[in-house]
Amino acid sequence: MSRRKILSFLCAMILAVSAVAQPQNLVLNRPYDYWPVPAYGGPNECTDAGDAVQLTDGVAGGAAWGSKPTVGWSAGLNVPVVVRFDLGEAATLSELRFNTVGGGGAGVVDVGLRIYGSLDNQDYIPIGERKPPSAAEADKGTRRSIQMVVPLNGAKARYVAVAAMAPDPYGFVFVDEIELMGVLPADPKSILPIQPGIPGGSAKELQQTLAGGRRRLDKLNSLVAPIERHIRQWPKEHAQAQERELAALRARAIEEFREYDKLRAELTTGHRDRAREVYESETLVWEVTPDDAFTPLSLPHELKPRRSASIHTVISALEATALGAANLTDRELPLRISLSGGENAAPRITVRVGRFFVTGNARYVPDALLANDCPQVIPSGESKLIWLESESSGAKPGLYNYEVSVHVGEKTRLIPLKVQVHDVVLSRETPLSTGNWSDLNTGDGATFGNLSEVRDAMLSHRITVGAMTSYPWPARDDQGRVIRPLQLDFADLDKALAFHKDFPQISFFFGFNQHVEPPQRDRFGPVEWMSDEFKEIFREWIGAIIGRIRASGRDYDQFCFMNFDETLDEKVEQLCELTHSADPNVRVMITVPQASSKATSGLTAAGMNIFCYHAPRLEYDNAPEGMDVLASDGRELWFYNAADAAHGVGKEPDPLGYYRYLHWTAFYHGATGVHFWNMLWSHGRSPVWTEEPVGAAYFPMVYCLGPGYPEPPEDVRTAETVIPSRRWQHVRMGIEDYMLLKMARERIDALGDDGAAYRNQLDELVRTVLTNRAADRGLFRAKRKELVEMVEALAGRAS
């Protein structure tokens, strides 16, 4: 699955081919909302009551910007104008036509456009874009009526928002008519792209998000979310004072969004002073769950927080707990952590500190886990998350005691850490297909440094599927035709195979694109898609690659091919059949955003071997009706998560509810693979260390330092070159949960009828976890401990 198209999706609309037949204008005479309110007023100007219907009244062309049928926004507008439509049900969209007025004499009417689609009116995904013209270019079109056409590539959406923005310094937006071409109801195979979105609900909310005010409010809300939990335990007078201040700051956040830093400083100071009174201490250290929704304003949920921490683990596993450390003084304080204890055969404890980021959807998350050699400070009034992880490879069962000394300024807090290693051994092999589509790019020379370290981190994290894009395309002659018989240079493929030799499986992504014509681009020369010549070349080409992979020692169950990404387009079926006609034993995989039998019937009929289903919203009892089919008749069902409105994208999805949880979901629903997009910073478009703007996301689950990577900021000074994130650590913990669940079931099955009580216990345990998702983190911890104890007890029964 290539996320290269996340943003390039918008740019790669060169030859959009609508997947739907006979598109019509779906918004003709349809109501809409907009924000800001049109404002090109005066009795002789365009703003009037008719603005509410004139954008979709079916009359286009000829209107001038001062005339009444025009809807206009004044000069100098330096924020986007948003117009939003509700189509009533999901449609398949082919293009948007944005008709600006013509005939004016003094301004600019050419604008940039970005089109967003949504299925739930909550998360709006970019589905099309027209870059704004330069001011010089824009100035040329002042007297003409312009129809701007934005391809939408068959995207599926019920709600469509159009954001228009004129280039500086003109700032005019004048619109005569908007036409949205597509078909209703939606083609069952059409999809809304899996990409980072922005929160919506109305044109006003979308506009405020894009303009900045809403984002500042969202940032504030993210920052203060823990306050609303911990002040429940505060004395009422303090809690009420804090609530009053929060309400006042929220009221100011949108209007004064440019003063966000000042608002945050006011908030932090007031909160700090109250907290110091409430907790009667200038520094605090307390245990939190490792997945805690921790922000710089997190504090204990108890007035006298417990001074101890614990971990329950098994042999050859990673498990973690965490501490919060707060500085309630009026000055910045250094934070140092030291560890003592443990003994022979004890688990290895690693201390890290979470570094905060602000994400594209305005959340504060402690994502990167910096090693303990990195100097740390806690700003006045703020808190940091201390990560304590236990790696138990080679450990023996037993209770191990450690002491964590947390030095906040001059104050030292001693936290006993108890690690209980249960008598359960996880196998070295991982019985699950796991991956993250990290293309380590090792065939043609490393673009980035540290690739071996990244690979080793993946292997030690039980990643079993390596992803590769290193393979040869056929050589072509001067006319661009493929030379027959094919000439293939396998040097890069051989290097990549050698580099990935320790991965039990490899997934090859070939990057065909259903949105371009031909989908293979020019890689097989000037041949038509699925013509006889194309088929001949493809069979020869894929056959040679299969042979090379097999010659490297890999059997058919140790590699698979992924030709397209996140689509149900019939071209996927065609290429799957063609691949099998070259070699019926090779496995073909496709990432699918839907799992209904109607949407996937063509793919199953075509012989697709592995369905990798995008499953962030899959829970206990909402499995799509076609999922059983995808996991039957020799097919494999894998799950993956990439981006979703309900859970966010990039850094911000909940480490427990999104990453760890998916392994429990896979166990329950019978999937044999769990994958995430992605691990390695490989495209350079996302901000790595700085605040992400709206719509941006840093997907990788590690932070790399070294050649080719962005220079880290001042506060990141560590010898470590592959810095894990909380998400990344939770992936391994989730994989190992899956292994425990599998062990429990196998041991119960071995007991036959005698295992009934355990079987019921396991069912109830899984049900409890999946139906509570991340709602009760303490409950998850308790249930996982129960699972570990059950597996341990079952071993005793078996013996």
Next chain:
Amino acid sequence: MRNEFSYSTFGFSDRDLLAALDAVASAGFAQTEIVGESPHMDPPPTGSALSALRQRLARCGLRVRTVHGPMRRNVPGAPDEEWRREILVNLVDHLRCASELSAEGMVVHPVPNPMFVSDPDASDLPDRMRRAFVRSLDELVPVAQEAGVRLLFENLPYDCDYPLLSLAELREAIEPYPAEAAGLLIDTGHAVISGHDPADEIRAAGDRLWGTHLQDTDGTEDCHWMPGDGVTDWDAVRTALEEIGYAGPWTFEIGSSRDKATREEIARATRAMADRWNGPSR
């Protein structure tokens, strides 16, 4: 005589009062101290809330031996008169609530944490605190007598030269007041981290000692660990209590433990340890 053990709801400060009482009872305790602040008693219950609390106590078979009065700024030794008058109302409200719950005593912190004091380095501060403490007792003692609840002043671990932090000094301060209205409480952890021997403090309090907060510490922090987890000499503490003929509750004020994971486990382990302190049943 077998010692009477009580377990503070402090040990279950992660839940509301009724749930905390259930947990205390489930661990095997028949007596408790209710913490007089959020999330357990803020403000003191009245009317139907008080009735519900009594019903729950009865259902759990729990007797309230003591109530911990409000903390933080709620100290009789408040050095500022406006502050002192403001908080006296809170102390009186809690005293009356303790009476409604048939508690014998109410724990009071005598002087403020330095962080609440606007002029912590003022030279006349100790004198102002002493005078405020006396004025407050003059007002509180008649209320305590009427309520039938003894005020129990607790030794505190603040790192400063404030007065009335040790039991030796507090004993002298409450001497003029009737014993049934003004007593003392030893917090063993506070004593250790203040550099005092808890056994010496117990002996200094003598017959005015009517309350305990039994908790262990690493020697520097107010850890509220289970007895035995830290550096406190528990044999010496028990011997001192026996020597003075201590007849009040043995109250555990414990929040965590070195090797027990859950609050329930800690409470049960504390109960088992208390039984060992009492020796075999007769």
